[in-house]
Amino acid sequence: MTTFIIAALTADGSIAKDSHQPSTRWTSAEDGQFFARQTKQSGVMVMGRTTFTTIGRTLPGRTTIVYTSRPAQFSHRFSQAQAFGPAQPNLVPGGLLTTKLGPRRLITALAAKGLDSLAICGGTSIYTQFLEAGVVDKLYLTIEPVVFGDGLRLFGQLGRQYSLRLDELRRLSAQTVVLEYSVEK
Ligand SMILES: NC(=O)c1ccc[n+]([C@@H]2O[C@H](COP(=O)([O-])OP(=O)(O)OC[C@H]3O[C@@H](n4cnc5c(N)ncnc54)[C@H](OP(=O)(O)O)[C@@H]3O)[C@@H](O)[C@H]2O)c1
Known part of the structure; x- marks a missing residue:
């Protein structure tokens, strides 16, 4: 199973101005297309409530x-939501x-269903x-030509330093690049 983080960052390293801001307010159409392509290839996206x-x-x-720690409340608002579990039918x-489920248990359960790639789609608490x-293999970080000053960071407090290897730098447009990193294990 390959697990990757996918995120759009401002040039000063934020993923949002605050917890309520949708990313599409400030990210480019090219990043939207990149996100759609990568996550469709993977087939399954994980994100926070x-x-x-x-x-x-x-x-x-x-x-x-x-x-979410409150699945009943979530299902009340989004009625099609079902709790993920071992008895869950195949991923649709x-x-x-x-x-x-903790990240390791979730990945084990998804691998048992035959999934071979998982997209981690944020926000800060889920990326962290x-x-x-220790389950992230890759990061795809889109850098957009915007600065927020104060904002939400990609990661919160980390227990240690992580080293990354830059595998590729792609230009999505004249203004937007994607940095593709591997996590050194
Ligand atoms: N630029 C980008 O690429 C990008 C990508 C993603 C998100 N964002 C931005 O990030 C912001 C949101 O990030 P965030 O860190 O505030 O929130 P978040 O990670 O999206 O969601 C946090 C929520 O997830 C649930 N949760 C987290 N860990 C859990 C666990 N172990 N067990 C059960 N539930 C858990 C909790 O929901 P309950 O309260 O329901 O329990 C928690 O309140 C938004 O502004 C969004 O636009 C930006």
Whole structure:
């Protein structure tokens, strides 16, 4: 299983001005296309409840797994949501699942269903938990020509320093680049 973080950053390193800001307010169309391509290839996206709320819907062609400690409350608002579990039928494109499994247990359960790639789609709390669990193989970081000053960072507090290897630098347009990193293990 390959697990990758995918995120858009401002030139000064923020992923959002605050927890309620949808990323599409400031990211480019080219980044939207890149995100769609990478996450469709993977087939399954994991994100926190706050991030899902800023999007407000599932995205076609991918299963969305939302982290929440209050699945009943979430399902009340998004009625199609089902709790992810071992008895869950196969992952359906367009499906919406909730979980509170730790990153390692979730990845083991998804691998048992035959998944070979997982997209970690934020926000800060989810990126941090997956990196700290030691399960992130790659990062795709889009850098947009915007600065926020204060803002939400990609990661919160980390228990140690992580070393990355720059595998590729891609130009999405004249203004936007993607840095593709591997996590040194
Ligand atoms: N620029 C980008 O690429 C990008 C990407 C993604 C997100 N973002 C931005 O990031 C912001 C949101 O980030 P955030 O860190 O505030 O929130 P978040 O990570 O999206 O969601 C946090 C929520 O996820 C749930 N959660 C987290 N860990 C959990 C666990 N171990 N077990 C159960 N539930 C868990 C909790 O929901 P409950 O309260 O329901 O328990 C928690 O309140 C938004 O502004 C969004 O636009 C930016």
